Amino acid sequence: MQRITVVGGGFAGLVAAITCAEAGARVQLLEAHRTLGGRARATAPPYVAHDGPHVLYRDGPWWRWLADRALIGASSGVPLSGLTGFRFRHGDRLRRTPPAELLPVLARRRRVAPVDADFHTWIRDRHGEVAAVAASNLMGVATFDADPGRLSAAFVWPRLLRVFAPRSPARYLTGGWNGLLARLTAHARTLGVAVETGARVTDLPEPPVIVATTLDAAGRLLGTALPSVASGRTVLLDLAVRDDRRDAFVVSDLDAAGWVERYTLPDPTLAPPGESLIQAQLPLRTAEGRADGLARLEALVDLALPGWRERTTWRRHGVANGRSGALDLPGQTWRDRPAIDRGDGVYLAGDMVAAPGLLSEVSFHSAVAAARLATGG
Template sequence: MKPDLMIVGSGLTGLTAAIEAAERGRQVTLAEAHSRPGGRARSLEAPYRANAGPHAIYVDGPWWAWLERRGLTPPIVEAPRLPSLVRAGGRFGPWPAGLSEAIAALPDEAPAEESFRAWLLRHVDAKTTEAIVGVAFIFTFDHDPGRLSAEFVHQRLRRSLAGGARYVVGGWSTLVDLLVERAAGLGVRIRTGTRIPALPAGPTILATSLATASRLTGDRSLTWPSARVATFDLGLRADGGPDWFRVIDLDDRIYAARYSLADPTLAPPGHDLIQVAAACAPHERKTDAERRVQRLLDQTWPGWRAAAEWHRSALRTDCTGAVDLPGTTWRDRPAVGRGNTLTVATDQSAAPGLLAEVGISAARLALQQLSETGSHDRSLRC
C-alpha cells in the first residue's frame, strides 16, 4: 500500500512522529539510512553499552508524559548517592558551597536580548557568574554558555537542576526497541539501510539533522547554531577506582560520569563505563580536547590508564541541539512547516523543549501542520 506519510529518519523524533501518525490511521513509511533505528539514541552492544547521544531522560517533561500515556516508559534509575567532584576556580572539591543557593536566588525570568554572562553579573559576583556558566555547559554542551541568550540558558538551568533527570536501564536502545515495537505493531513500515537521495513527493516529515534536511531540500535557510563537543568513552577495570560518580570541571567545561555505577548492566562485572564530554571552541582539535580530558582523569583517577581496556572517541558537530544567541528564541529557529506537504522536525527546529524534547515537540507540530493542510485528523491529541 502506498504510504500517505513518509518520515525520513528513525531517531526519537521520527519514531514518535510515526507512532502518533499511525494512531491517527495514516499509512506510514519510516526510512532510516543506518542499519538499525535510533539515530543518536543508539547504544553499543555489550560488553560496554555506551550511549551514542543522550544520557538522561527527563521525567518531568512532556515527552515522558507522552510515553506514560502509551505504556512505553522504559525502566529507569536515578544517579547513585555518591559524591560529585567539582573543579571551580582551579580547585577540586565538592559542589561549591552556596552555588545552588545562588542559582535558586536568581530572578524567575531572564531576557532573551542579553547574554547570560552579562545578566548574571547584574545579580551575582564574577566568581559565582563563571561557576554558573560552567554548570550551564552540562546541558548546552557549548564552550562558553555565557555568550548565549540569558533566557535560553536560564530556563534550561532551572529545568536541569529540578531533579527530573533519570537514566534508561540498558542504555537508550532499550527505549528505542520499545518505540520500534509499538510502531511496527501499528503498521508502520520501517526501512533500515535506506538512504533517501531526493525529497519524497508526498507528505513528508524530515526527522533528520538540519544539515541533512538542507541537502535534501536545497534550502540554505535550514541552519541554526549548535555546539561542538568531543566525547570519550572508556571501559576500565574498577579495582581501586575512586568514590565519585561524576566529575564536573566548571573551569574547563568537561563532564565525566561513571554510568555503570547507576546501571551495572552497562559494563561487565568488576568494570566501569565512563563517558566524558568536553566542550570544544570553534577551532579546537579533538586531540587537544583529548589531552584536556586525560589531564582531568590523571588528577581524579590515578591509575586509570593502566585500568583502561576499551575506548572510543569522536568530535561531534551540530548534533547536540540548538543554542540560541542573544536576541533570539526558539521561535526564530527554522520553521517546522516548509510548504503544504513538507515539514522539518529536528532538535534545532522552531519548537520548545530541552535537548531531545525539541525534536519531539517539532514532530508533533509537523503532524498538526500536515493535518491542517489536508490530512485525516485535524486535532492534535494530547
C-alpha cells in the first residue's frame, strides 16, 4: 500500500487523510496540538464558541461530500423568529430593513463580476455610492476585512449571493464544529488512518506528504518562503448573556463591516438554558489596535443587546489576524494563491491556497485536490 503523511489535523488535514485512505493509501496524520481541529476548534461546554462563523452551505460540494459519508449529523436552519430578528446598522442607527438602494443589487444575481475591478467601484457604477458602501460592508461577515469594497468584484460578488441570496440556505450544525470534528476523526480512524496528536513536525516527512498547516508553518517545513496572501484582521467578542426578548438575532453593520449573531437561536445547545451565546466581530482598520477596535465593537453590541453588560455570564475576546481565509485583490483569483502541487510529491492544503470556495470550502477543495494528486487519483 502507498504510504502518505498528512501534517495538520484541521478540516483540510482530516479531509485529505480520509480521501487518501478511501483511495487505498496507508495514511498517517500528524497534529502538533493535543486535539484536532485547527481553526475549527471550539471552547468546551457549557459555552461552545468558535473563531468565526460555523455554518455549512448546502449548495456546495463540501456539504455533499459530508452527506455522502453520513457525517453531517443534526443541523438546523434559521427559525422564523430569527428572520424577524434581523437588523441593520445604517447611519449609526439600528433598522429593520436595509437601505432601499441595496435591494436592486441583490436582485441582479445572474450578472458576472469582473476580476480586475474592485467591488465598490463595480457596484457604485451600477447602483450608486450608497448601494456600494452598504453592499461592501455587508460582506464583512465573510471577508473579515475593514474595507471589503477594495477586493476583487469577482471574489466578493458570488460570496454575497451565497450568503444573502442563497439558492439553499445555510445550516447550523448542532453543537457547532466539535461534533463534525469528532465524526471526521472517527471516520478517518475507521478507514485505518493513524492519527497522532501532540506530534510537532520540524522536518518535512518523506513524500508523498500533504502539508495542511498555515502558510508560515508550511514554508518552514518546505524550507522556502511561500507567497503572501491577503487575509482578514478582525476583533472577536464572544458573550453569554441572560436571555432578553429585545435581543436581535443578527445585526449587520453597514457602517463599518461588523457583525453580531446570536448563535443559540438556531442551536440552543451552545449555552445553558436561559442564556444566549453571542459572537460579535468587527474588522480592524489599518494600524488600529485591539483596544480601539474592541471599543467600537462593544458600541455595536450596545445596539444589538440592550443592557448586555449587566446580563453577561461569560465572555472572551481576541484578534484574528490572517486566520480568516484568503482574500483576492483586483486582478487576482484563487489561482494566484500558492499552488497545491509543490513538486517532488509535496502538496499543500488549507484555506489560503489555490482552491475555490467560501470559507471552509477552500480547505475542503484543496484537501481533495491534494489527496487526488498524492494518490494519483
